[in-house]
Amino acid sequence: MSYETILTETDGAVTIITLNRPKALNALSSVVLEELIDAFAAYQADDSQLCAILTGSGDKAFAAGADIKEMSEKAAADFYLQDFFAKWTSHIVKTTRKPWIAAVNGFALGGGCELAMMADFIIASENAKFGQPEIKLGVAPGMGGSQRLTRAVGKSKAMEMCLTGRMMGAEEAERSNLVAKVVPHEELMAEAKKTAALIASMPPMAAIANKEMVNSAFEMTLDQGLVQERRLFQILTASEDKKEGMAAFIDKRDGNWKGR
Ligand code: CO8
Numbered sequence: 329m330s331y332e333t334i335l336t337e338t339d340g341a342v343t344i345i346t347l348n349r350p351k352a353l354n355a356l357s358s359v360v361l362e363e364l365i366d367a368f369a370a371y372q373a374d375d376s377q378l379c380a381i382l383t384g385s386g387d388k389a390f391a392a393g394a395d396i397k398e399m400s401e402k403a404a405a406d407f408y409l410q411d412f413f414a415k416w417t418s419h420i421v422k423t424t425r426k427p428w429i430a431a432v433n434g435f436a437l438g439g440g441c442e443l444a445m446m447a448d449f450i451i452a453s454e455n456a457k458f459g460q461p462e463i464k465l466g467v468a469p470g471m472g473g474s475q476r477l478t479r480a481v482g483k484s485k486a487m488e489m490c491l492t493g494r495m496m497g498a499e500e501a502e503r504s505n506l507v508a509k510v511v512p513h514e515e516l517m518a519e520a521k522k523t524a525a526l527i528a529s530m531p532p533m534a535a536i537a538n539k540e541m542v543n544s545a546f547e548m549t550l551d552q553g554l555v556q557e558r559r560l561f562q563i564l565t566a567s568e569d570k571k572e573g574m575a576a577f578i579d580k581r582d583g584n585w586k587g588r
Pocket residue numbers: 351352353355356392393394395396397407412435437438439440461462465467468469470471
């Protein structure tokens with residue numbers, strides 16, 4: 329499938345989706361949104377693909393935010409009537425049950441930071457810079473930044489970042505639990521691919537269940553989350569891959585997964 333604003337490729341069982349508007353620092357236009365939704369749906373639907381990476385083209389940006397030039401033309405009624413940004417959550421976050429990683433290679437600002445935070449986790453290059461500078465445009469985060477950033481780094485830092493619009497560098501982002509790992513810039517994609525391939529080598533149904541459990545920690549009370557975890561664990565014990573995984577451990581060999 330060929331797109332106007334993104335690139336997609338596969339590397340074994342890993343899908344790589346690249347935001348590809350480098351001259352506009354990969355700003356997230358409506359076209360990008362529609363194409364990303366399509367690419368994530370294709371990844372989810374393809375049984376041969378078991379982990380995905382989202383990154384930005386060029387050395388400078390993952391994504392410098394929603395497309396300000398496009399937004400400047402829109403009236404409030406357009407944002408409201410089109411329920412602008414709602415599709416990110418419903419189409420990319422909720423329907424992508426398989427794992428995906430954001431490989432942040434530079435600026436991840438506004439909607440770019442929010443898109444990275446929708447990933448299951450973030451691997452960042454030393455050059456990465458995160459921020460929610462929307463206040464400087466007279467608005468505020470509109471794709472989950474006030475919620476996901478606060479859950480990731482806590483109220484004090486999230487509040488300071490949203491109110492001042494300042495950027496957070498990669499080292500601070502790792503220290504603040506916004507990113508899982510920081511690597512030298514030139515090693516970013518190699519590290520993301522290595523991590524994605526490792527995830528793709530795991531039993532696929534267990535990967536989906538692990539993802540679902542961890543996400544539940546943000547959406548449920550502790551008691552509800554513990555019940556959810558137990559039920560998913562119990563479901564997995566009925567899978568063919570549980571039988572295979574335990575047999576493989578005892579036989580001292582790699583598992584041969586069926587994905588069910
Ligand atoms: N949208 C559109 N174009 C952009 C964007 C963007 N977000 N960011 C950069 N660009 C374009 C620039 O306009 C420029 O284009 P041109 O060459 O045609 O002038 C090109 O990318 C290169 O950018 P700069 O020359 O500015 O590069 P610098 O290295 O000088 O600066 C920065 C890099 C600091 C990243 C700077 O580009 C910048 O501050 N960008 C905007 C960052 C920002 O404010 N992001 C938040 C956007 S708002 C959002 O994401 C959520 C909105 C929620 C609203 C809810 C409403 C309901």
